[in-house]
Amino acid sequence: MRKMMILKTSIVFCFLLVLGKNLFAAGSIGTSGADFLELGTSPAASAMSEAYSAEYNDISAVYYNPAVISTIPYRQVYFSHKELIEDSRLEHLSGIIPLKPGGTYYGNVYLGQTLFWVPPFEKTDEFGNDIGDVSFYNSSTMAGYGYSLKNLYFGITSKYIHQQIDELVTHSFAADLGVMGVMSLYSPLKTIPENFSLGLSLLNMGTTAYDDPLPRRLRLGFSYFLTDWVKINTDFHESLIESDDIADFTYGFDESFSINSGIELNYEKMIFFRAGYALNDGTTYSFGGGFQYAVGRTAFNIDIGLANTPDFGYVYSVSCGVMLVPKITNEDRKNAEYYYMQGIKYYVSGDLNSAIESLEKAKNYNPYYKDIDKKLNEMKEIKRLKDENDSFDYE
Numbered sequence: 001m002r003k004m005m006i007l008k009t010s011i012v013f014c015f016l017l018v019l020g021k022n023l024f025a026a027g028s029i030g031t032s033g034a035d036f037l038e039l040g041t042s043p044a045a046s047a048m049s050e051a052y053s054a055e056y057n058d059i060s061a062v063y064y065n066p067a068v069i070s071t072i073p074y075r076q077v078y079f080s081h082k083e084l085i086e087d088s089r090l091e092h093l094s095g096i097i098p099l100k101p102g103g104t105y106y107g108n109v110y111l112g113q114t115l116f117w118v119p120p121f122e123k124t125d126e127f128g129n130d131i132g133d134v135s136f137y138n139s140s141t142m143a144g145y146g147y148s149l150k151n152l153y154f155g156i157t158s159k160y161i162h163q164q165i166d167e168l169v170t171h172s173f174a175a176d177l178g179v180m181g182v183m184s185l186y187s188p189l190k191t192i193p194e195n196f197s198l199g200l201s202l203l204n205m206g207t208t209a210y211d212d213p214l215p216r217r218l219r220l221g222f223s224y225f226l227t228d229w230v231k232i233n234t235d236f237h238e239s240l241i242e243s244d245d246i247a248d249f250t251y252g253f254d255e256s257f258s259i260n261s262g263i264e265l266n267y268e269k270m271i272f273f274r275a276g277y278a279l280n281d282g283t284t285y286s287f288g289g290g291f292q293y294a295v296g297r298t299a300f301n302i303d304i305g306l307a308n309t310p311d312f313g314y315v316y317s318v319s320c321g322v323m324l325v326p327k328i329t330n331e332d333r334k335n336a337e338y339y340y341m342q343g344i345k346y347y348v349s350g351d352l353n354s355a356i357e358s359l360e361k362a363k364n365y366n367p368y369y370k371d372i373d374k375k376l377n378e379m380k381e382i383k384r385l386k387d388e389n390d391s392f393d394y395e
Contacts, residue, residue: 033163033172033208033211034138034140034163034204034214034215036138036140037140037159037204037215039082040082041060041092042061042063042317042319043060043288043290043304043305043317043318043319044274044288044305044319046082046288046305046307046315046317047274047276047287047305048261048263048274048275048276049277049278049285049307050260051221051233051234051261052064052233052262053065053199053201053220053221053235054180054221054235055068055199055223056068056182056197056223057072057073058072059072059078059094059095059321060080060319062096062110062112062157065176065178065180065200065219066144066176067146067153067155067179067199068146068155069096069109069110070108070147070148071182072098074098074368076095076321076324077093077094077321077322078094078322079092079093079319079321080092080317081317081318082317084315087118087119088117088118089117089118090317091114091115091116091117092114092115092319093113094111094112094113094142095111096110097109107146107147108145108146110142111142111143111144112140112142112144113139113140115139116137116138117137118137120133123166134166135166136164136165138162138163138164139161139162140159140162141159141162142158144176150371150378151181151194152180153179153182154178154179155179155180156175156176156177156178157175157176158175159172159176160172160173161173161174161209168210172206172208172214174205175206176201176203176205178199179200179201180200181198181199182196183197187225187227190228191225191226191227191228192337193344194371196223196224196225199220201218202216202218203215203216203218204216215239216240217237217240218237218238219237219238220235221233221236229265229266230263232261233264234259234261234262235259235261236257236258237259239257257280259279260279261276261277261278262275262276262277263276269292269333270291271289271290272289272292272303274287274290284308285307285308286305286307287306288303288304288305289303290302290303290304298322299322299323300320300321300323302321304316304317304318336362336363337362337369338362339358339362339365340362340369340375343357343359343362343375343379353383355379356383359372359376359379
């Protein structure tokens with residue numbers, strides 16, 4: 001019995017020591033503390049091989065790029081669960097609240113909590129006597145803010161990191177910074193407006209943990225809708241733990257550099273299928289799916305992800321999101337997209353009155369369609385300036 005207990009304790013501690021470097025982050029070239037910060041909290045991202053730093057309008061992507069905070073136009077709550085080996089678990093809870101008092105936009109606020117823990121197990125002395133339980137848990141408490149300027153999105157999150165392994169406790173602080181741009185890119189197929197996004201983020205920039213630097217990372221990625229129902233994501237990851245790690249990002253592959261890619265297919269933006277593959281990363285291939293549906297004024301989404309890891313086999317995760325939005329049917333979404341495109345065409349042709357009228361119709365069908373408020377305000381301001389200029393010419 002004693003031998004079995006010693007064996008189990010050894011396995012757990014070995015797992016805890018190598019988890020961050022071998023499970024998902026073979027890219028950490030140096031020694032880092034708080035390795036649990038490298039465990040992704042999004043099943044959708046996990047299914048797409050963590051290629052998520054340019055993902056738009058998805059609260060679960062804040063972990064990869066805090067600029068996502070400013071892309072979400074409505075209140076949202078998100079929970080995820082990841083099951084690892086030896087009964088260890090990663091739990092995450094977060095929420096976003098847009099600040100729009102009186103209809104004026106002041107950005108978005110983000111709050112989140114991540115907990116990585118192992119159920120307590122027995123601790124014995126050198127004589128085999130039970131002397132209590134070993135407690136192990138790590139947590140990251142996050143607060144963030146995001147703001148957008150036209151098609152540019154900015155975000156920052158601060159983190160308080162608490163780690164406890166039995167009687168050993170440490171506290172750390174860090175920040176994530178991110179920027180994202182959204183634009184239209186040519187596609188030979190029918191696709192959504194502004195179908196391309198580019199994201200850049202710096203993660204876990206802060207103090208040390210157990211005298212080791214945090215797992216700092218640089219992420220650069222893009223997300224591209226080839227058509228309405230096909231999306232392709234690619235991320236480039238670089239470790240910033242060692243002072244010379246950044247050279248790998250410039251000159252090529254090393255242990256600290258990886259490329260992750262994923263693809264997502266959707267049916268009526270209600271059912272999702274995802275798959276991914278990573279190069280030079282601890283995780284090789286992954287896949288998963290999701291479902292989204294609205295009931296009344298609340299929309300629900302459920303995502304699952306399954307990733308194949310070389311050291312621990314398959315790791316699965318599941319999440320549930322709740323979005324507090326008006327009920328919008330698939331037909332409403334299609335009508336909103338149609339009138340939005342009509343408005344852009346009228347604007348290009350110089351017919352501002354028809355452009356504004358079409359965008360207002362789009363907003364009536366879907367108040368949260370893309371950046372509809374920004375486009376309307378811009379066009380109304382252009383019309384006001386044009387009318388003002390015409391009145392001067394007339395005088």
